[in-house]
Amino acid sequence: MATARSSAAAAEKRRLILDAAVRVFARQGFHTCRVSDIADEAGVAYGLVYHYFRSKDEVLDTLFLERWNVMLEAIRQVDSQDILARKKLEAIAGFIIDSYRHDPDLMKVIIVEVTRAANSFGQTHLAKITEAYNLIAQVVERAQEAGEFRTDISPQFAAMAFYGAIEQVLTGWIFDSLPKAGQDFDDAKRLIVETICGGLDQ
Known part of the structure; x- marks a missing residue:
């Protein structure tokens, strides 16, 4: 049960980051934004983005x-x-x-x-x-x-x-x-x- 909750929480965080990235890429353009911009938009720590995505x-x-x-x-x-x-x-x-x-x-x-x-x-x-x-x-x-x-x-x-x-x-x-x-x-x-x-x- 705890594992299922953990997996659901991880999936939710990953989705949060992806949704934030859409807004940042659309607003600033992919090449001009930084990973930190995505983290700020998602309201998560900078390192958490790299936990789910390599780049x-x-x-x-x-x-x-x-x-x-x-x-x-x-x-x-x-x-x-x-x-x-x-x-x-x-x-x-x-x-x-x-x-x-x-x-x-x-x-x-x-x-x-x-x-x-x-x-x-x-x-x-x-x-x-x-x-x-x-x-x-x-x-x-x-x-x-x-x-x-x-x-x-x-x-x-x-x-x-x-x-x-x-x-x-x-x-x-x-x-x-x-x-x-x-x-x-x-x-x-x-x-x-x-x-x-x-x-x-x-």
Whole structure:
């Protein structure tokens, strides 16, 4: 019983540090902040961060992989459903946009500090990032085989265009260059799918 309580307390501390890191990375940028900034934000001793994470890099890696793996699983679950590809792409776009809506700081960190950081974390996690494109490409490829989508556009290109459109909209929200009231999120889901699927439809 004591061990279970100890494990739960450790997990809670680790989560506290990760959540604090999201706020610090989003506010200050990964490269300009220090581990001590994360500790201060979490309200814990400096050394406690190093008890759970070997470095600031490992904190960012953990944040990215946690969220990205959730997204990959969501894409797989959507693709397993017996629905048209357009509906699958709507669900995937909806999941990613709702993720931003729920936790904009985390999505900002993932986009700015990882997926768009070509010379650092983006390169480190390229295989994981590419996995998402490949899963979306499979949705498109099967739709092409079923006659739902035209076949003169490669599935990989379509997947990258689809995800790229979503990421660009998120970037617009991150930098406040696009409106982000309640209806704007729903409009974005619809318009991204209409734009991409409009080019893929037979």
